Amino acid sequence: MPLRQRQKRVVLEYVxxxxxxxxxxxxxxxxxxxxxxTIETTPLWNFDGSSTGQATATDSEVYLRPYYxxxxxxxxxxxxxxxxxxxxxxxxxxxxxxxxxxxxxxxSNTMNCQSATIREEVSNYIHRSNLEERxxxxxxxxxxxxxxxxxxxxxxxxxxxxxxxMFMKNRVIKSDPWFGxxxxxxxxxxxTNDIVGWRDGVVPENQGKxxxxxxxxxxxxxxxxxxxxxHTEVICVEGxxxxxxWNLEVAPGQCEFQIRGSGLNAGDNLVVFRYLLQKxxxxxxxxxxxxxxxxxxxxxxxxxxTNYSTLLTRRKNGYKYIKEAIGNLxxxxxxxxxxxxxxxxxxxxxxHETSSFDKFTWGVAxxxxxxxxxxxxxxxxxxxxxxxxxxxxxxxxxxxxxLVETTVLESDSYSEFDGVDVKEVELTSGKKIDYVGxxxxxxxxxxxxxxxx
Numbered sequence: 001m002p003l004r005q006r007q008k009r010v011v012l013e014y015v016x017x018x019x020x021x022x023x024x025x026x027x028x029x030x031x032x033x034x035x036x037x038t039i040e041t042t043p044l045w046n047f048d049g050s051s052t053g054q055a056t057a058t059d060s061e062v063y064l065r066p067y068y069x070x071x072x073x074x075x076x077x078x079x080x081x082x083x084x085x086x087x088x089x090x091x092x093x094x095x096x097x098x099x100x101x102x103x104x105x106x107x108s109n110t111m112n113c114q115s116a117t118i119r120e121e122v123s124n125y126i127h128r129s130n131l132e133e134r135x136x137x138x139x140x141x142x143x144x145x146x147x148x149x150x151x152x153x154x155x156x157x158x159x160x161x162x163x164x165x166m167f168m169k170n171r172v173i174k175s176d177p178w179f180g181x182x183x184x185x186x187x188x189x190x191x192t193n194d195i196v197g198w199r200d201g202v203v204p205e206n207q208g209k210x211x212x213x214x215x216x217x218x219x220x221x222x223x224x225x226x227x228x229x230x231h232t233e234v235i236c237v238e239g240x241x242x243x244x245x246w247n248l249e250v251a252p253g254q255c256e257f258q259i260r261g262s263g264l265n266a267g268d269n270l271v272v273f274r275y276l277l278q279k280x281x282x283x284x285x286x287x288x289x290x291x292x293x294x295x296x297x298x299x300x301x302x303x304x305x306t307n308y309s310t311l312l313t314r315r316k317n318g319y320k321y322i323k324e325a326i327g328n329l330x331x332x333x334x335x336x337x338x339x340x341x342x343x344x345x346x347x348x349x350x351x352h353e354t355s356s357f358d359k360f361t362w363g364v365a366x367x368x369x370x371x372x373x374x375x376x377x378x379x380x381x382x383x384x385x386x387x388x389x390x391x392x393x394x395x396x397x398x399x400x401x402x403l404v405e406t407t408v409l410e411s412d413s414y415s416e417f418d419g420v421d422v423k424e425v426e427l428t429s430g431k432k433i434d435y436v437g438x439x440x441x442x443x444x445x446x447x448x449x450x451x452x453x
């Protein structure tokens with residue numbers, strides 16, 4: 001089908017994670033037709049799962065279902081609207097006990113099926129600008145075709161879908177959990193694979209001057225230059241990514257960015273940040289490692305310290321709920337450590353601002369504890385706690401699910417939310433949702449309502 005002259009294209013970068021948690025992406029260039037620019041109308045795609053350790057060669061198709069998209073700061077087009085990052089979770093074809101494929105009625109919103117082709121044709125050639133007539137004719141065509149689509153189920157690596165189901169529970173929505181991730185990492189040279197500061201096998205000076213350092217070493221200069229570029233690109237993703245700060249960390253070549261959010265949105269924000277971090281560093285000739293302890297010896301490792309609060313802990317006299325949460329976290333310590341990152345035991349030695357891997361502790365303003373309570377929380381008698389146990393490579397959805405399960409779903413204190421009447425809230429978009437809480441949660445904003453959260 002020929003394209004109209006000078007027709008704009010939309011460039012979609014589909015992003016997902018492989019079996020080791022590393023990012024993969026591929027680019028789709030599409031005619032920019034008159035389609036509603038929402039996450040639901042963004043087409044499904046698929047990839048060769050046998051090349052990423054997520055399928056066999058004889059049954060290789062893994063489906064990419066978009067769940068979050070934003071502008072692509074790494075591409076410059078005539079309008080940033082036409083360069084987008086599309087973050088996807090993974091799905092596979094559902095089969096019955098005999099291995100037979102299962103189907104549903106309707107037409108799948110995929111890249112190359114009839115539904116996408118017809119919509120493109122009707123939009124371009126029949127009713128390019130009259131949206132009402134376009135939708136009418138699309139409905140007639142679809143009804144005439146009938147059709148069926150594959151029934152999909154989450155891939156085993158799809159942790160986000162499990163988190164989404166948990167975060168849609170009434171009790172969790174009303175408890176309004178907030179998360180602030182302190183993402184630590186090291187930069188390394190892509191040519192030599194040396195972490196910044198260890199060039200040509202030379203061991204840098206001991207820790208001390210690097211943390212929040214200014215103008216005192218080549219290592220600080222390199223990391224600051226990279227972090228400033230990342231800072232500039234990341235915060236321009238307006239309305240999609242809540243980055244609230246960064247600093248140079250204790251070890252040479254080490255940095256930290258703080259990413260936050262409410263509910264499921266916090267995990268989405270961190271995934272977007274991790275991808276952009278690596279993409280931008282790559283353009284400068286550097287890689288990023290989230291290994292909890294990339295250098296043995298007297299060096300700090302990298303964590304994903306998680307600041308966490310709920311509606312009850314943020315209320316007046318919320319400190320009692322923080323102490324209750326700490327008690328529950330101690331009881332479930334081993335369960336948490338099992339999902340707090342691979343090789344995390346190498347970092348959590350009881351030294352270098354860590355607690356011991358197999359022992360739970362807590363304290364006020366204590367960075368050697370498993371859980372730190374900020375001193376201001378004692379002053380205010382409410383606020384949040386900091387779980388210092390997750391390693392830098394921990395999956396944010398695993399961390400969030402475990403915290404919410406332990407402190408909210410398994411706590412009688414939150415049973416008050418089980419029977420609360422739900423009221424209807426009208427958003428600025430004009431859409432309405434059912435919600436109870438002090439504020440509309442982030443996953444109920446006009447942007448994310450479009451994403452079906």
